[in-house]
Amino acid sequence: xxGITQSPxxxxxxxxxxxxxxxxxxxxxxxxxxxRQDPGQGLRLIYYSQIVNDFQKGDIAExxxxxxxxxxxxxxxVTSAQKNPTAFYLCASSNLPGAYTEAFFGQGTRLTVx
Amino acid sequence: xxxxxxxxQNLTAQEGEFITINCSYSVGISAxxxxxxxxxxxxVSLFMLSSGKKKHGRLIATINIQEKHSSLHITASHPRDSxxxxxxxxxxxxxxxxxxxxxxxxxIP
Numbered sequence: 001x002x003g004i005t006q007s008p009x010x011x012x013x014x015x016x017x018x019x020x021x022x023x024x025x026x027x028x029x030x031x032x033x034x035x036r037q038d039p040g041q042g043l044r045l046i047y048y049s050q051i052v053n054d055f056q057k058g059d060i061a062e063x064x065x066x067x068x069x070x071x072x073x074x075x076x077x078v079t080s081a082q083k084n085p086t087a088f089y090l091c092a093s094s095n096l097p098g099a100y101t102e103a104f105f106g107q108g109t110r111l112t113v114x
Numbered sequence: 115x116x117x118x119x120x121x122x123q124n125l126t127a128q129e130g131e132f133i134t135i136n137c138s139y140s141v142g143i144s145a146x147x148x149x150x151x152x153x154x155x156x157x158v159s160l161f162m163l164s165s166g167k168k169k170h171g172r173l174i175a176t177i178n179i180q181e182k183h184s185s186l187h188i189t190a191s192h193p194r195d196s197x198x199x200x201x202x203x204x205x206x207x208x209x210x211x212x213x214x215x216x217x218x219x220x221x222i223p
Contacts, residue, residue: 042213096208
């Protein structure tokens, strides 16, 4: 079955360390996205990619980096420059807009920095 | 102004009640998603719909493209339905999703 997989579900890191969140899809989707959610708030766009080897900043890209070396994978690195990294992170993928847009969402990764 | 608006923001119901959560959007979309998020947990995709109505167990989702409105209904609500429900729509340019702010549902036994 096709789907999108985020791992791990829960992640703990020490302050000052970089950490990479994984997002993989086997849906042949061109577009992939990373969102951040803080307690009691909505989801905000960090980065998105519509094609391999290309990605664009979203509303809150500072302190984050991504890569899109393969169509299936869009890892997100939370760097030590991100001042408040503790949050819930959601990955999504979709085919490009057309007559019908199919989209899938990962289960999310809850990152806690101590 | 948010492109996707949800109501109500918070909802408390007695077990067994019929529940409706609403989602209105102001942008052109080709499909709308309903997501469920349990406290401290991850996201579960409930429905993706572009027209009409879909049903899965006690959950029913409807969409009216002309009126730019979707509803999520829960029949015979149960405490395990307590969660945050979020509607989401992909932008027509494919550069993001528009998310509602979520409806926090609590079902009391």
